[in-house]
Amino acid sequence: MSGDGTGEAGLVQLLDPDGARVATTENAAYRGRVATLTGDDLRGLYRDMALTRRFDDEATALQRQGELALFAQATGQEAAQVGSARALAPQDYVFPSYREHGVMQVRGVDPVDRLRLFRGQDHGGWDPAEHNVHLYTLVIGSHALHATGYAMGVQRDGLVGTGDAALDTAVVVYFGDGATAQGDVNEALVFAAVNNTPQVFFLQNNQWAISEPTTRQARVPLADRGPGFGIPSVRVDGNDVLACYAVTLEALERAHSGGGPTLIEAFTYRMGAHTTSDDPTRYRSREEEAYWRRRDPIDRLAALLRAEGEWDEAWAAGVEAEAEALGERLRVEVRALGAPPTSAMFEHVYATAHATVEHDRAWQAEYEQAMQDDDATLTEATR
């Protein structure tokens, strides 16, 4: 069942909804890509997804307590995010939209820093160069152009097709089904195709663009758009962390080697509201939500771990303790976040000093000083 009518046909799947491995002729090559994953690797995927879910729950609670202005959950999309991000090489560069908390978990972006934007304190919250992750983008689809431009730069820097696994670099951009209706995403696909950029377009089709179902964005499965641009594309079960890992690994291999861009459509479901400002009961059914709850990506991997004797109670208790500690840390540290100085808004505008920015910075400092002087004069006068 799906809210958009494009359905689940033709998806690459390695784990079925019950967590059993799927072996077909079509998925043989992808199976090969996960064959070397060890029990530790699988438990690592589980841990990342579990901590992402906990991050969502705590951030949502903080928003309800008035500590965040807004929050957009990743709940339901953990497999698409964690699976794809685990396939990345350290030097690869990520352009997220705004609910890629699972990708941030994998890339090591500090959980408190991730919430600065949602608390309205900062335009970003982390140093993109530290994690090779651009800041969250709230303007739908605009970052697809940034990603393609960045990928063209990587290509011109000679970091593609060198054959050196530590050097070859790819760019991944994450966006939603609604974003595919934006001009920016389509322009990015055109430029990526004709320039053969080292790039992966990772589309999370969570079936809803706020209250608009995918049928209002497209008449065909979204992955079908790729070939029209001359970009190979693949549809993957977005709730299957192993399949998401395998298809992304394949796409990254193509990008790293100079084979050009790939479009991946991860067919998944947003289990929560669009954001904390939204009420999904107004536009989707309880039956649809229940259907997708039975396809929960975390439960699916837990079932696999249990079936293969890789579930360990002591380890699971450790993950739970880590999640508790994460929750506690968010509750304490998010509340304690102080506002940055106003001068911070002039930093990082350009890579090098810029006359207009310097002028504005000096004006702001002078203005703030004048306000302080006025306050001092008033205090003096009332003595």
Ligand SMILES: Cc1ncc(C[n+]2csc(CCOP(=O)(O)OP(=O)(O)O)c2C)c(N)n1
């Ligand atoms: C250019 C632009 N238009 C409209 C909006 C308002 N808006 C915010 S989220 C959203 C829906 C996005 O849906 P989708 O791309 O499917 O991503 P999802 O939120 O489902 O992850 C819209 C229209 C915006 N942020 N930017």
